[in-house]
Amino acid sequence: SDPERVNAFTHELTLLAKARHPNIVQFVGAVTQNLPMMIVVEYNPKGDLSGYLQKKGRLSPSKALRFALDIARGMNYLHECKPDPIIHCDLTPKNILLDRGGQL
DSSP: OOHHHHHHHHHHHHHHHHOOOTTSOOEEEEEOSSSSOEEEEOOOTTOBHHHHHHHHOSOOHHHHHHHHHHHHHHHHHHHTOSSSOOOOSOOOGGGOBOOTTSOO
């Protein structure tokens, strides 16, 4: 219930609600009345990139390029948001999700 954390959470919700791109997970809603507050996003049954890499091992050059382009497209969209660019400060394989079609 720290006011600074609540403000940061609320700001993140505002940004997520505006983001609409095939390479950005879709915001569904949020739990804000109870602790812990939570962000609800679309379900991605294929898990995260970290788990995928642990299971599949080394990527083929073509799949590595496809994944890199998916990530770059999503980040470019966020960075080009107007009037305020969105900077993802915690981009790791653990928080890059795969959709049903295997797209990031």
